[in-house]
Structures are given as structure tokens and as C-alpha cells.
Amino acid sequence: MQKSTKVIFTTQFEEEVHAGLTDFPKHLSSKYFYDEKGDKLFQDIMHMPEYYLTQKEYDILLNHTAEIAELFASGNPKFKLIELGAGDGKKTKILLKHLSENNFDFKYQPIDISQNVLNGLEKSLQKEFPNVSVEPQQGTYFEALEEINSENGTKKVILFLGSNIGNLLHEQAIDFLKNVQELMQDEDLLFIGFDMKKNPQTILDAYNDQTGITAAFNKNVLARINHELGGNFDLDKFLHWEVYDPETGTAKSYLVSKEDHTVSIDRLDVLIDFKEWETIHTEISQKYDDTVVAWLAEEAGLKIETEFCDTEKFYKNFVLRK
Ligand code: AVI
Numbered sequence: 399m400q401k402s403t404k405v406i407f408t409t410q411f412e413e414e415v416h417a418g419l420t421d422f423p424k425h426l427s428s429k430y431f432y433d434e435k436g437d438k439l440f441q442d443i444m445h446m447p448e449y450y451l452t453q454k455e456y457d458i459l460l461n462h463t464a465e466i467a468e469l470f471a472s473g474n475p476k477f478k479l480i481e482l483g484a485g486d487g488k489k490t491k492i493l494l495k496h497l498s499e500n501n502f503d504f505k506y507q508p509i510d511i512s513q514n515v516l517n518g519l520e521k522s523l524q525k526e527f528p529n530v531s532v533e534p535q536q537g538t539y540f541e542a543l544e545e546i547n548s549e550n551g552t553k554k555v556i557l558f559l560g561s562n563i564g565n566l567l568h569e570q571a572i573d574f575l576k577n578v579q580e581l582m583q584d585e586d587l588l589f590i591g592f593d594m595k596k597n598p599q600t601i602l603d604a605y606n607d608q609t610g611i612t613a614a615f616n617k618n619v620l621a622r623i624n625h626e627l628g629g630n631f632d633l634d635k636f637l638h639w640e641v642y643d644p645e646t647g648t649a650k651s652y653l654v655s656k657e658d659h660t661v662s663i664d665r666l667d668v669l670i671d672f673k674e675w676e677t678i679h680t681e682i683s684q685k686y687d688d689t690v691v692a693w694l695a696e697e698a699g700l701k702i703e704t705e706f707c708d709t710e711k712f713y714k715n716f717v718l719r720k
Contacts (some may be wrong), residue, residue, distance in 0.1 A: 428681035484508030509557030575698030628664030
């Protein structure tokens with residue numbers, strides 16, 4: 399970094415981009431992948447054969463639909479289904495179909511950071527399930543938690559699918575689960591997806607597809623900085639690089655500068671120097687085993703009630719209670 403005039407940040411995006419790119423080593427948060435283009439790229443990722451996570455969770459929901467629905471309604475048949483990071487709802491629609499066809503007494507509240515994604519979801523739900531009462535809400539997981547808090551008195555079934563928890567470090571995941579736990583009542587459930595450890599090559603392939611979709615997704619954070627903050631990143635000067643540590647179960651994504659160069663970001667009034675092969679760490683996608691899931695749950699004050707798994711044991715959905 400060469401300039402250091404005082405800039406007043408007006409958004410969290412500006413502040414975090416400045417902090418991340420002037421730090422050593424450099425980093426940017428994966429939450430900034432998701433603008434309209436990033437949402438579309440993530441949809442494409444979920445359709446890639448290499449990205450097994452979506453299909454595996456879909457299979458679990460499809461093979462255990464009735465059992466899961468009964469679990470949601472056990473004790474108190476009336477509940478609110480709150481989904482954190484709902485996306486296009488493709489997997490959840492399996493449950494919604496069963497719940498609505500069998501006259502379960504529930505409301506569906508999809509929560510997502512992207513208003514664009516929510517608009518699409520709401521439209522498709524109106525068409526496919528006109529009888530389901532839908533209350534979409536835009537916001538981050540943490541804003542969503544406040545929403546959950548205001549729901550006391552209604553039984554809540556909280557869905558957190560897609561191994562979205564894997565984008566958090568263990569410490570952050572525990573904090574998040576603890577926050578959820580504190581807002582849960584005894585009858586509430588947390589239905590949560592975890593991508594499990596497996597052949598390391600399978601994991602690397604999922605984050606390093608030959609078609610370059612994941613690379614474009616990773617680089618989209620730079621494209622966003624260009625569009626929204628007046629940056630002049632040349633995306634071709636960066637490589638998408640994925641590593642997976644089979645011991646810790648952590649997959650990490652990087653952008654690696656192929657040459658010495660300087661990038662300016664007008665809105666932040668800053669110049670960022672890159673050395674040849676210097677990295678920007680952009681995402682972690684944690685993989686789990688049973689011991690780690692049990693540890694996270696215990697640290698957060700949650701109990702594992704039951705679990706569902708696909709035939710290859712690639713992916714698991716756990717049902718947690720406080
Ligand atoms: C949203 N999240 C769980 C995805 C993952 O697997 O970490 C995001 C993703 N990054 C690259 N491919 C998919």
C-alpha cells in the first residue's frame with residue numbers, strides 16, 4: 399500500500415476490503431462473492447457434477463422426506479420453518495411439497511443476504527406452492543438471528559443447509575451455533591447440513607472445476623471491488639488456487655497474483671501493491687467428521703437428536719436441540 403490519506407468508510411464492504419487488502423497476508427471475505435453475478439455463478443456451481451454437496455443433500459431430503467417432516471411436527475404440530483441462507487430453495491422445496499400436500503400447519507420464512515435471490519424464490523414459491531404461507535426476509539445470518547429472537551412463542555424449525563456453516567472457522571461456527579442455541583426454546587429444532595471428510599481428491603475437484611466456474615466465482619470479489627468501489631483489478635492477473643488439508647478438513651481458496659503489479663481502488667483512495675505469487679485468501683470450506691460435529695454441538699450447548707446421511711457418507715444432516 400502506498401497511499402494513506404484518511405478515508406471515511408460508508409459501508410462495511412469498503413471497510414473490510416480496505417482492512418483485508420492492507421493486511422499481511424491479504425484476505426477478503428467470501429460473503430462478498432454474492433452479488434447478482436456471484437449468485438448466478440453459485441447456482442452454476444450447484445449444478446456442476448464435481449460439486450457433489452448439493453446433490454447429496456438433495457438425495458438425503460428426498461430419501462427421508464416423510465421422516466424429516468414428522469420430526470419437524472413432533473410434539474407441537476404447528477411450527478415456523480426458518481431457513482438461513484435459503485438461496486433458490488431447490489432442496490427445501492422437497493420438504494415444502496410434502497408438508498403442503500400433507501396439510502402440515504407451518505409457515506416458511508426464507509432468509510438470505512441477497513434480495514435478488516429472495517425475489518426469485520418468492521416468485522417460484524407462489525407459483526409452485528400457492529397454499530404455503532411465505533415470509534421472506536433479507537439479511538445476514540446475524541440479522542436473521544434477531545428475527546428468530548422475535549419469534550418467541552412459536553415453535554421454530556431452523557434450517558441451515560448446504561454446509562454453509564463450513565464457511566466459518568470453528569470458533570466462529572461455535573459462536574454462531576451458541577447464538578442460535580440461546581434463541582431456541584426447548585421444542586425448537588436446528589436441522590443443519592455438514593459436508594463430511596472424504597477422499598481429498600473429491601474435495602479438491604469440487605472446488606477446482608475444469609470449466610473455470612469456481613475460478614470466476616472466486617474472482618467475482620475482485621469484479622465487485624471494480625464495479626462498486628472503482629477498482630481496476632485485472633482478473634487475468636490472478637490464479638484461482640485451492641488447497642485441502644485432509645488432517646484439519648479445511649479447504650482454502652486463494653487468488654494468487656501472477657506478477658508484480660499495483661491496483662488502485664478509487665473509492666478507498668488506496669493503491670495496493672501485489673508481489674509476484676502473493677496471495678489473497680478468500681474462503682474456507684470446512685469438512686467435518688462425527689467427532690468434530692459432536693464437539694461443535696457440545697461447545698454450543700446443543701444436543702444431537704438424530705442424523706441423516708447419503709449412501710456414500712459424503713454428507714450429513716444433523717438434527718440438534720438445546
Ligand atoms: C456456500 N458455501 C457452502 C459454498 C462452499 O462449498 O463453501 C461456497 C462455494 N465456494 C466454492 N464453491 C462453492
